[in-house]
Amino acid sequence: MMRPSTFWFLTRRGIRNLGKHWAMTVACIASLSVCMTLNTFASLAEVNVDSMVNYLGNQNETVVYLDPDCDDATAQQVGDTIAAMDGVTNVQYVSKQDVLDTYRGYMQDYSSLWDEFETDNPFKANYRVSIRDLSQMEAMSKKLQAIPGVYSVTAPVEMTNVFVQIQQSVTRVGRGIVLVLMIVSVITVGSTIRLSVFARRREIEIMKYVGATNGLVTLPFVVEGLAMGLISGALTAAVTVGAYSYMVQASDGLGGVWQMIMGQALVPVSAVWPTILTYSLAGGAIVGGLGSMFSIRKHLNV
Structure with missing residues (x-):
């Protein structure tokens, strides 16, 4: 079983690894943030379309x-x-x-x-x-x-069917975008971690030859991926909430036509920001962890 002192040592080592390839780290965080932001806006579009369809259902x-x-x-x-x-x-x-x-x-x-x-x-x-x-x-x-x-x-069966089809199409497209961008995000994080692993491949081989467990070798890289994912998640949440707040304020000024169609300007920021923050941080951590584990796995077989 890993001792707490060893765990914290390896954790600090993983965080320090962010600076060793800082240019690639910054590029990875930026790319991951863009992908996650697009994912979040795809989900927000789905939420707002659902809100619109539900409103129309109550009116019709x-x-x-x-x-x-x-x-x-x-x-x-x-x-x-x-x-x-x-x-x-x-x-x-x-x-x-x-x-x-x-x-x-x-x-x-x-x-x-x-x-x-x-x-x-x-x-x-x-x-x-x-x-x-x-x-x-x-x-x-x-x-x-x-x-x-x-x-x-x-x-109003025909009109309702049109709105239901729109809702289903937006849902399918949104989930497709989320899936594609999630795969891209994992590959992006994995590429960054792979560079770090390649630079230290001799060190990893020596550690394995002297008896280091897979956990000791893997932990710093997983921490590095998790750190990049959490930073990207925090940036995603901040950008998304800020941009969505602006969109909500802009929709308020469109007048009665928008209100008649949507029933409200957009889904209020207060109703979505806790979910955005939670899913951004959790999604970043999951993507970062998966990218790290996929990248380090083949180097453990020495």
């Missing part, structure tokens, strides 16, 4: 019209059935009179028609239904239509 309600001949008991039963369905997040009943009152302001110039509507209301009572998963809207509409007492169902 499915309207379930009741049969004009159904009684109050049937209407109540329809509402209870809808509320019990899996995936339904909100159900609001709108009576015939509520619908008529909604259109009252639009019919001021048609007083005679309004008087006729007062005595013979042509509108149908309905339920306004919000669905959690927009991709299930079409299937949910068919289930709603099959409920006894339902006259018809109106849902």
Whole structure:
């Protein structure tokens, strides 16, 4: 078992190794920071698209019209059935009179028609239904239509499918970018560590011949990779949070059109910065550690 004094000695040695090839270290940190920043912005794009789709889902309600001949008991039963369905997040009943009152302001110039509507209301009572998963809207509409007492169902299925496809495309592209850049990051760190290993290959061989364990040989290089990864993670978090804060402030000035589409400017910085910081540091440490271990592994077989 490694003694604490040996562990700290090797750790300090790994940190000092950063300065031995400082130019390559700086280039590695810069490259890794760029890759991780692009990864983070790809993830932020996915988060904001999800937020937009969820907002649009809340705005585009499915309207379930009741049969004009159904009684109050049937209407109540329809509402209870809808509320019990899996995936339904909100159900609001709108009576015939509520619908008529909604259109009252639009019919001021048609007083005679309004008087006729007062005595013979042509509108149908309905339920306004919000669905959690927009991709299930079409299937949910068919289930709603099959409920006894339902006259018809109106849902923005085509528009919803477009937004769901956009969401899925952004998710796939974002995850593809993350995967590619993660591989690039590991290769970048590995190249830097490989130079350090190559410069000390004779020293490593001698250490192995005199009985040094793989842990003693590997630890300084792993610490070097972890240090580069953590520095890159901290830089990534600082740059990303700063740039994203600017984007949020800029989107605030775009006015009502953006607000109508997105529901809010962008996902607030306060909601994402802890995740950005955590994932940047953790991602940097993982990439740095993996890059180091892959680079040193073949030199352990002496």
